[in-house]
Structure formats: C-alpha cells, structure tokens
Amino acid sequence: MRTAEIKRRFLAHFAANGHTVVPSAALPAIDDPNLLFINAGMVQFVPYFLGQRTPPYPRAVSVQKCIRTPDIDEVGKTSRHGTFFQMNGNFSFGDYFKEGAIPLAWELSTKPVSGGGFGLDGDRIWATVYLDDDEAIEIWHKTVGLPMERIVRRGKRDNYWSMGIPGPAGPCSELYYDRGPDYGPGGGPDVDEDRFLEFWNLVFMQYEIADVKSKEDFRVVRELPKKNIDTGMGLERIASILQGVDNLYEIDEVRPILALAAELTGREYGARSGHVAGESHPDDVRLRVIADHVRTALVLIGDGVTPSNEGRGYVLRRIMRRAVRSIRLLGWQEPALPLLLPVARDCMSPSYPELATDFDRISQYAYAEEDAFLSTLRAGTTILDTAISTARQQGSPTLSGDQAFALHDTYGFPIDLTLEIAAEQGLTVDSEGFRALMADQRARAKADARARKTGHADLSAYRVIVDRHGPTRWLAYDTLTTDSAVLALQDAAGVSVSVAEAGDIVTVFLDSTPFYAESGGQHADAGTLSGDSVEAEVLDVQRPVKGLVAHQVRIVAGALVISDRVRAGVDPQWRLGARQAHTGTHLVHAALRQVLGPTALQSGSFNRPGYLRLDFAWPTSLSATLRGDIEQITNSKIRDDLPVTAAYMPLAAARERGALALFGETYDEVVRVVQIDGPWSRELCGGTHVEHTAQVGPLAVTAQASVGAGVRRIEAVTGLEAFTYLARERDLVTQLAEQLRAPREELPGRVEALIGRAKSAERRAERLQRQLLHVQARQAAAGAVTVGPYAYASASAGPEVNPRQLAEFIRDALPFQPGIAAVAARTTRATQLVVAANPAAVAEGADAARLVNDVLGSHEGGNPALAQGGRPGAEPGNLLAALGVLLARTC
CATH class of the missing domain: 3.30.980.10 (Threonyl-trna Synthetase; Chain A, domain 2)
Structure with a gap:
C-alpha cells in the first residue's frame, strides 16, 4: 500500500466518524515562537488544548508534515532517525475520550483492506498503557477484545505525555505490531522494540500539571474540565509495516532517492563487510543521509523556506550541504541535486501535488544552493591546503582546532572533509579543540535562544482580554477614525495596569480600531489616540493572538485610564x-x-x-x-x-x-x-x-x-x-553635465573615458613606483654588511611605500649567498617591520618570523622566508638597529 494511499485511508476513516479534515500546516512554525518548525501533529492545535482559542470543531483529523532536527547528526546511523516525517493524528477537544479513541484506532488498524482499513493482523498487535490507567486497560480488554497478556503496563518515562512545561498532560497508550521472529525475540515491547514496532500513540489529555522538573517529576494539580484526545501515528512507520520493509528508508517515498544515489556512486546499499558489529556500514549511513535530506529539502523549500545563514534557512542550508557532502564522500563529484531532486518530487507529489506544480521554483533555490556550496568546498580546500603547507613548514603533525573551526564556521567547510584531507596528507586534526569550540558556540546559541524565548503562557493575558471583551472590532478597511473604549492596559513588562501617565509607553486594547496591525509585510499604521484628558502617539500595532489588536503608545500629555473613551485616528498621509x-x-x-x-x-x-x-x-x-x-x-x-x-x-x-x-x-x-x-x-x-x-x-x-x-x-x-x-x-545628472561640460546623453561616454584615463594614470604611477623601489632596493643591497654567514641589508621607508614589496626587492637584489633584508616603515597606526630571507638563508637556518617576533616582543606570525609585524610609536631606525644586534648575536 503506497504511502499516499495510507494517508488517504487515514483521513477518510476519521472523516467518516465525524472529524473535520484539517490540512497540514506549513512546516515553518510561524505561530509558535518556541519552534522553528512544526515538530508534531498536534502543534497547530496547541492553542485549543491550552484554552487560548475556542476550537471551531469538536473533533479533527490531519496528516501533518513535521521536521525534527535536534538529532540531525544521528540521521542515517540507524534506520529510525529522519528529519522529515508525517504524523497522522486524530484529535478531540472535549468531545470523546478513551472510550472513543481506542476503538477508532483498533478499527482502522485491523479493518480489511477491502473495507478501507489497513488490514493488520489483530493477533499481532500489543498495547502499552500507563501503570494505573485501569480505564484504558478495561477498554482494550473488554471493548476491543485484546488479551490481557498483550497489554503491558509502563511508567511515566514511556507512557505519560506532557509538553515539558506546566499545563495539560496525561497518560497514553501505544500500539505495537509484532513483525515476527526474524526481527528479534518474542515477549512483547518490553523485550524487543525492533521486533515489536510502535506505530500509534494515543494521548489521553486529562490532567493539569505544575512544578515540572523532568518528564517523571511533576505535580498533578487537577483534572481538566474538558478532557482531550491527541493521537499520533507515524506515516513512515506504518508504511514500513504495510509495505513489508525494514525501515523508513525503504518505503516508496524514500527508497528511489537512495537507489539513485547508490547507482550514481557505484555503492551497494545493505553492504555489511568491513564495519563494526551492530553499526551501519558507512556507505549505508551516507546513502540514508542523502535520501532523507534531499526529501527534506524538497518539502522545506516547497513550504517557503530558503537557504540562509540564520534560523530556518540555516537548518535548510545545513541539511542540503550534508546531502551534497555525503554523495561527494561516496565518490560523486558532479552536481547531484539536478538528478536526485526530481526523483524526490516524483516520490512525494502523489501526497503533495504542489511539489510538482511548483517544482521550477523549488529547483531554482536547490540547484543554486548546491552550486554555491560546491564553490565553498573549492575555496575551503584551497584554504585547507595552505594550512597543511604551513603546518608542514613548521614541522607540526597537527592542524589546530582553531583552524578546523574557522574552516567550518567561517567558510562552511565540513569537519569530516577537513579530517579526510588532512589524513591524506599525513596530518591529524585537533578534534578535541574543534569540539570544544563547537560546544562553546552551541552553548552561546542556546543561551541566546533562551533569552529570546517566549512561551505559550505569555499569550494567556491576551486570551483573557479576548474572552472577557470579545475580539477587537477591526475597521482598517472602512475608516481612519473610530470612537473607541479603552478595555485594558499593559506596561512594558506586560503587566496589567489601570492608568498610564505622560511619558509612559504602554500597550492599549480598544473595543474598536481603525489601525492596521503589522502583517503580510505591511508596516503598522501611525497615528494618535486623543480624549478629554489624554493625548497619545501610536508607535506600533500588532495582533498578539487571533482577533485581538494591541496598540503600543506613548502618552504625550495627560493620563489614560481603563474605560476612557478616545478618538483613535490613523495619520491619513501615512496610510x-x-x-x-x-x-x-x-x-x-x-x-x-x-x-x-x-x-x-x-x-x-x-x-x-x-x-x-x-x-x-x-x-x-x-x-x-x-x-x-x-x-x-x-x-x-x-x-x-x-x-x-x-x-x-x-x-x-x-x-x-x-x-x-x-x-x-x-x-x-x-x-x-x-x-x-x-x-x-x-x-x-x-x-x-x-x-x-x-x-x-x-x-x-x-x-x-x-x-x-x-x-x-x-x-x-x-x-x-x-x-x-x-x-x-x-x-545629480545636471551637476555632472555642468562639471563635464557635456550634454546629458554624452555623459556615459565621457565618464567612461575619464575612468579609462584614471586607470592608465594609476598604471603609470604603479610602474614608476616599482622602478623607484627597485632603485632604492639596489642602493640598499649595495650597502649590505656581512653578519655571520649572511649578507644583511636594511632600509627605512615613508608611509607612501609598500614595505613588504621593498623588502622583497632588496632580498632579490642581494648576492646569491645567504641574504636577509629588512625594511621599517612608519604608517598611521604603527611602525611596520618586514624581514625577508632568501632560500639560501633559510637553508642556513634563518627564520624571518622568529626575528620579527623577537624584535617586537610579540607573536606576529609569518614564516621563515617572510614575516612582518608592527609596534605603535617605534622609530624605524631603532627597530632596524635592534634587528642587526639580534642577528649578530644569534650568529
């Protein structure tokens, strides 16, 4: 049974049982500040479960697209991890409870295929329930007929659901399917969860909890006045069962992508030679990463996410780059997405036709991102080659963690490629240092996310206003002014206040408003609130929850009090x-x-x-x-x-x-x-x-x-x-025409001619400068002195001279014996010292970097042949003299 057909049957079953079919929300979790992406089927219904909104229907069914990325590095290592998945779910908002949810799940699971069900063998289904949930056990045993020996009691870790914060929670019951002895020993889910595969979770949301310290440590406050049902059946999980395959990578929506990647790279999926027992073969891991990430990228771009360096776009970019990197590690060096993405489209379009109709747009983003990453890889490889060369010159067998992290963080160069290329060159990488820097970066990112995070509880005050007064009467399409009543006030911290005085910035809620609240890319209106005793400037207008308009205002004069009548007026020129x-x-x-x-x-x-x-x-x-x-x-x-x-x-x-x-x-x-x-x-x-x-x-x-x-x-x-x-x-054009004394239509040609003459003058000046430098270099080289085995020449230079270039010219003008040249030049920020040694001097043991560092008393970098550094306020002659003394001493 194809995945699209499983989806159709799930929706049809619950629609026939009075559920409203709700389309999948887009993957970007726009309405939830805690999430980048929808990560569970119930996310779009959270406001109903929390009582923040009144549900428009008593029961619903959906197949929700989901993304989970916290364990992205585990994708492919096992057959269970995936970034994109689809969650079948049926929901009841205070309508039916356990007595409805359990039979509905059993009926769809076991109903014959010819009757619209999934046709699972009821004798191979097990159920787990929470320890003391005798009600669920009785329904499973007496209503459904499941034998007691196939009903397993489990603790909070496995069979109690919450959001991890104070709020609704409750026990759950999970359905498992026995895939047979080929997958492991018998005895039920407690013995082996590879053989006994979970395919459905029924959450019975019946309590309110508080003092949440962990998944198992919380306090039950009370029973909810309305008990809710939230279920989740992984579409990929049930597809693997119904299609008789081992895992999600082998179902009809994924396997063709993996198969093409294997064909392109000449690898055989399922190879088992040369790997550690119990672990997937590296080739299998990479093929799974490719299949998962290409499919995920397709649906993310389809839902409007585009590659970038932050937020959702960064997650997409990382996913795409992992796919490209994985296929390159398998030996494919050409662009891969133009071959793989159309296969992913053909796999997914039976469920999501828009992926086919919108494929031109999707593919433009995807192919451009791959091209950009391939350029990044080429640039990163060049930088890495330079780092390897420097390490060899310095006699170091290791690339530092700083270098590996800079390649990864600044250039987007993957660490595994750094490790691979370094190993080919006989070098190791300071992986510990790299991981420490990555951990620091993650910690900073998490701290920043926590600092910006707002929870669902933040919306409760807004919900109270809506429940008490009803939605704002919004008249922005109809008028620029309204006579409005002040319903509520909040200070800058979101705390309700009864009065706001001159100088205060507060949020005002009115019964009616003409102001446009920022949305759809349009900036909020500007204007005023005025009354008998107040004048206020409207700074911003937002919709914190559906149906409610919030006005941020500055009190200019007087005071604003709850229940005041004000004239709300939009600035007509602004509108x-x-x-x-x-x-x-x-x-x-x-x-x-x-x-x-x-x-x-x-x-x-x-x-x-x-x-x-x-x-x-x-x-x-x-x-x-x-x-x-x-x-x-x-x-x-x-x-x-x-x-x-x-x-x-x-x-x-x-x-x-x-x-x-x-x-x-x-x-x-x-x-x-x-x-x-x-x-x-x-x-x-x-x-x-x-x-x-x-x-x-x-x-x-x-x-x-x-x-x-x-x-x-x-x-x-x-x-x-x-x-x-x-x-x-x-x-501007008039001014240019007057200055150049030319008609407007001749300006482009005249300006182009001026630019050409300026460039020619610059080239002539550069040639003259080089000639002067050569003359100065020959003069300095002619005055070279012998210091030990070296011919040593030095020169002072003004700020108009390139000291590095002059030092190289002097070095090249010295005799072929070992020679060292030094130039000191005062610039606006510091006096620069440059030391250059010819190959004969380097072979003799000269080290330009060490000489510069010793004279300046700091670590400036460089290499034995050429180095430079600076010291603010130093006299050029003093630096050269110090260098001569140091050179004589070391010889």
Missing part, C-alpha cells in the same frame, strides 16, 4: 503612503513574473509609506535592461488607472482562480483576494490598497541585490518619495 507602497508591491511582483517568467515568485516582502522591497526566486543579477522593463511595465499599469479590487472567497476557490499565496504564510479557510487587471495580478492579501493604480503615483526601482542563494531583492519607491528620488537623480 496613503502605505497603500501606495503595498499596491506597488503587487504591481512589481506581477511585472517580475511577466518579464522573468512564472518561477520569479515572491518569497517575502516589506512595505511602508513610500517604500517597498520584494524578495523573489531568481538565480542571477538583473541586467539594467531587465530592471528597465520591470519598471516600465509597472508604470504602464499605473498610468492605465486599473481598478484594484478585493473579494472574499474560500481558500480552495482562490487557489482554483490562480491566486498567489505568500510562501510561509498561514491562511484561514476564507481568504481575501486582491486583483489588478484580472489574472495579471491576483494574490491572497490582507493589506490596505489604493482603489485605482494611478493613485500609486510614479514608481522608481532604486536597487536590487542578492539576499541568498537563488534569491534576489528588488527595492522601489512610490508616490511623493518616487518623485523626490527622481528629482535627486535629475539634479
């Missing part, structure tokens, strides 16, 4: 500028797609009055011609004075009409579609817009740049800001 910029963003996006093609999709945007920026998928810089075309099309649409319309419709209907959604955003079932010129621009959007495109005013593209592999950013200004920008450009 006009914001509307111009947001509509301009849609126009630029549509123009981009017209010029570059449908794959140039927006991946992020920001707009505020008069300014917009838009990130989009594109692998190369835009030429001046392309930028001009985009700007011209946009302004043509503005000149045509097209109507800008907004309509509400079901999400499915919007998608059918071709409305574009912003990647990474979460949408309700009913969405707002903003349209300009029919299908030319049709997007899901909750922002404020002008009524006709001519109201945008002129639009000028001001900049474009790269913001990541395969991602470009275009910036533009609109309305009065665009006019001001173009006026400045006009004034």
Whole structure:
C-alpha cells in the first residue's frame, strides 16, 4: 500500500466518524515562537488544548508534515532517525475520550483492506498503557477484545505525555505490531522494540500539571474540565509495516532517492563487510543521509523556506550541504541535486501535488544552493591546503582546532572533509579543540535562544482580554477614525495596569480600531489616540493572538485610564503612503513574473509609506535592461488607472482562480483576494490598497541585490518619495553635465573615458613606483654588511611605500649567498617591520618570523622566508638597529 494511499485511508476513516479534515500546516512554525518548525501533529492545535482559542470543531483529523532536527547528526546511523516525517493524528477537544479513541484506532488498524482499513493482523498487535490507567486497560480488554497478556503496563518515562512545561498532560497508550521472529525475540515491547514496532500513540489529555522538573517529576494539580484526545501515528512507520520493509528508508517515498544515489556512486546499499558489529556500514549511513535530506529539502523549500545563514534557512542550508557532502564522500563529484531532486518530487507529489506544480521554483533555490556550496568546498580546500603547507613548514603533525573551526564556521567547510584531507596528507586534526569550540558556540546559541524565548503562557493575558471583551472590532478597511473604549492596559513588562501617565509607553486594547496591525509585510499604521484628558502617539500595532489588536503608545500629555473613551485616528498621509507602497508591491511582483517568467515568485516582502522591497526566486543579477522593463511595465499599469479590487472567497476557490499565496504564510479557510487587471495580478492579501493604480503615483526601482542563494531583492519607491528620488537623480545628472561640460546623453561616454584615463594614470604611477623601489632596493643591497654567514641589508621607508614589496626587492637584489633584508616603515597606526630571507638563508637556518617576533616582543606570525609585524610609536631606525644586534648575536 503506497504511502499516499495510507494517508488517504487515514483521513477518510476519521472523516467518516465525524472529524473535520484539517490540512497540514506549513512546516515553518510561524505561530509558535518556541519552534522553528512544526515538530508534531498536534502543534497547530496547541492553542485549543491550552484554552487560548475556542476550537471551531469538536473533533479533527490531519496528516501533518513535521521536521525534527535536534538529532540531525544521528540521521542515517540507524534506520529510525529522519528529519522529515508525517504524523497522522486524530484529535478531540472535549468531545470523546478513551472510550472513543481506542476503538477508532483498533478499527482502522485491523479493518480489511477491502473495507478501507489497513488490514493488520489483530493477533499481532500489543498495547502499552500507563501503570494505573485501569480505564484504558478495561477498554482494550473488554471493548476491543485484546488479551490481557498483550497489554503491558509502563511508567511515566514511556507512557505519560506532557509538553515539558506546566499545563495539560496525561497518560497514553501505544500500539505495537509484532513483525515476527526474524526481527528479534518474542515477549512483547518490553523485550524487543525492533521486533515489536510502535506505530500509534494515543494521548489521553486529562490532567493539569505544575512544578515540572523532568518528564517523571511533576505535580498533578487537577483534572481538566474538558478532557482531550491527541493521537499520533507515524506515516513512515506504518508504511514500513504495510509495505513489508525494514525501515523508513525503504518505503516508496524514500527508497528511489537512495537507489539513485547508490547507482550514481557505484555503492551497494545493505553492504555489511568491513564495519563494526551492530553499526551501519558507512556507505549505508551516507546513502540514508542523502535520501532523507534531499526529501527534506524538497518539502522545506516547497513550504517557503530558503537557504540562509540564520534560523530556518540555516537548518535548510545545513541539511542540503550534508546531502551534497555525503554523495561527494561516496565518490560523486558532479552536481547531484539536478538528478536526485526530481526523483524526490516524483516520490512525494502523489501526497503533495504542489511539489510538482511548483517544482521550477523549488529547483531554482536547490540547484543554486548546491552550486554555491560546491564553490565553498573549492575555496575551503584551497584554504585547507595552505594550512597543511604551513603546518608542514613548521614541522607540526597537527592542524589546530582553531583552524578546523574557522574552516567550518567561517567558510562552511565540513569537519569530516577537513579530517579526510588532512589524513591524506599525513596530518591529524585537533578534534578535541574543534569540539570544544563547537560546544562553546552551541552553548552561546542556546543561551541566546533562551533569552529570546517566549512561551505559550505569555499569550494567556491576551486570551483573557479576548474572552472577557470579545475580539477587537477591526475597521482598517472602512475608516481612519473610530470612537473607541479603552478595555485594558499593559506596561512594558506586560503587566496589567489601570492608568498610564505622560511619558509612559504602554500597550492599549480598544473595543474598536481603525489601525492596521503589522502583517503580510505591511508596516503598522501611525497615528494618535486623543480624549478629554489624554493625548497619545501610536508607535506600533500588532495582533498578539487571533482577533485581538494591541496598540503600543506613548502618552504625550495627560493620563489614560481603563474605560476612557478616545478618538483613535490613523495619520491619513501615512496610510496613503502605505497603500501606495503595498499596491506597488503587487504591481512589481506581477511585472517580475511577466518579464522573468512564472518561477520569479515572491518569497517575502516589506512595505511602508513610500517604500517597498520584494524578495523573489531568481538565480542571477538583473541586467539594467531587465530592471528597465520591470519598471516600465509597472508604470504602464499605473498610468492605465486599473481598478484594484478585493473579494472574499474560500481558500480552495482562490487557489482554483490562480491566486498567489505568500510562501510561509498561514491562511484561514476564507481568504481575501486582491486583483489588478484580472489574472495579471491576483494574490491572497490582507493589506490596505489604493482603489485605482494611478493613485500609486510614479514608481522608481532604486536597487536590487542578492539576499541568498537563488534569491534576489528588488527595492522601489512610490508616490511623493518616487518623485523626490527622481528629482535627486535629475539634479545629480545636471551637476555632472555642468562639471563635464557635456550634454546629458554624452555623459556615459565621457565618464567612461575619464575612468579609462584614471586607470592608465594609476598604471603609470604603479610602474614608476616599482622602478623607484627597485632603485632604492639596489642602493640598499649595495650597502649590505656581512653578519655571520649572511649578507644583511636594511632600509627605512615613508608611509607612501609598500614595505613588504621593498623588502622583497632588496632580498632579490642581494648576492646569491645567504641574504636577509629588512625594511621599517612608519604608517598611521604603527611602525611596520618586514624581514625577508632568501632560500639560501633559510637553508642556513634563518627564520624571518622568529626575528620579527623577537624584535617586537610579540607573536606576529609569518614564516621563515617572510614575516612582518608592527609596534605603535617605534622609530624605524631603532627597530632596524635592534634587528642587526639580534642577528649578530644569534650568529
């Protein structure tokens, strides 16, 4: 049974039993500040379980895409670890409880395939329950008919669920399937969990806990007034059982990727020779990493994540680089993703058709990231080769942990490649030092994450306001002013207060508001709150929870008290500028797609009055011609004075009409579609817009740049800001034309000619400078003195001279006998000392680095042939004299 069919049957079973089918949330956990990615099937329902939101349905079913990365380094080492997985789940919000969840799970598991079930043999299913959960045992035994000898009691570590924080918790019951004696000894899950494979976990959320110290150390406060059900069946886990394969890497959605990687590299998956007993063969580990990470990258990019150096983008980048690195270690040196990613698409698109329809965009990001990483590997290899050469010259058999960490952290060069290449050159790597530096970095990252972390409890105060007063009456589309009542106040720490006085910055909650809260890339409105006894400036507007608008304000005069009536007023010029910029963003996006093609999709945007920026998928810089075309099309649409319309419709209907959604955003079932010129621009959007495109005013593209592999950013200004920008450009051109005494149309040629003459002058100056240096070098070499076995020559130089170049010239002008040259030059920051030794002097035992360090009394680096360092305030002559004395003493 294919994985897509398992998913379909799971959803159909619970839909037939009164559950609302809820689509998978996007992988980026946008609504949960604790998570980068959705990591469990119940995450999108957490607000319902915590009582922060009222569930719109009593029972639900979903197949949720999930990512777990804490054990990413373990992927491939066992057959169980994977970064991407899918969690089948059914949920009850105070509706049915154990008496409903257990029979529903048993029915689907054992119902014949012909009847829509999974057809598992009921005689091979075991259940575990919490120690004292006699209620669950009775249901399993008396209602379902499971023999008592196949019901196992377990403790808190295995069969008690919580979020690890104070809140809802409860016992759970897990279902195990006996895969037979080929997988291990009999006796049930307590004996062997390879043979007895867990495939479903039923969580009975019935208690509130507090004083949580660990998974097993907490205090049960009370029973929940509404008991909930949260279940999770790993889709990959049940697929491996139903498809009769050993593990998740051999199911239909993964094995073809692994098989192609094995074919490309000439490796045989499942080889067992030459490895430690009980451990996977290194080839198997790498093939599993490739298969898992390529699939994970596909779905992450499909859900709007793009490679970057922080947050979710960094996780994606790391996953992709591990895949590329693994296939290179297996011997494949060419780009691999153009071959592997289409296979992953074909495996996953039966479950997620959007991965096929959106593949052009996905592949652009993926292939660009691989190309960039291959360049990183080439650059890192060059740097590593230099480090190895230096270590050999210094007689060291080891590369330092600092060097390995710098390669990894600064250049993205993988440590295992550093170890491999160093070993080939007969060197070791200070792995202990590297691991210590990595541990320090992780500790700093975790400390920073904890410092920025906010929990679900932080939202409880907002939920209280919504429950007490109802949602904010939001009128931003309808008016710029409202007569509003103050419902609640919070100080900067989020503590409720009853009054705010002049100078205070507080958060204000109103019963109605005209202010646009920041969302969808649009900056929040600015404006004022005014009343009989208060004047306040609105600084920011946010939506901390669904239905509630929070206004951060500064009290300018008077005092604001709960229950006051105030006039909430949006700055009309601010709103006009914001509307111009947001509509301009849609126009630029549509123009981009017209010029570059449908794959140039927006991946992020920001707009505020008069300014917009838009990130989009594109692998190369835009030429001046392309930028001009985009700007011209946009302004043509503005000149045509097209109507800008907004309509509400079901999400499915919007998608059918071709409305574009912003990647990474979460949408309700009913969405707002903003349209300009029919299908030319049709997007899901909750922002404020002008009524006709001519109201945008002129639009000028001001900049474009790269913001990541395969991602470009275009910036533009609109309305009065665009006019001001173009006026400045006009004034600049006029000034240049006057200074060069040339017509405007001749300016490019005139400037190009000036640049050419300037470069020619620079080259002539450089030649003269080199000639002068050669003359000075020959003069210094002619005055060389004999010190021991060396011919020693020195010179002082001014700040306009390159001391290193002069020292090399002097060294080369010395006779062929062992020779040492030294130059001291005063610069703005310090006096530089450079020592250069020719090969004969190095062979004689001269060490330029040691000489510089001894004269300056510090460690400056360098090598035996050439070294330099500096000392602030030193006299050049004194440094040269000290060097001569030192050289004579060492000889």
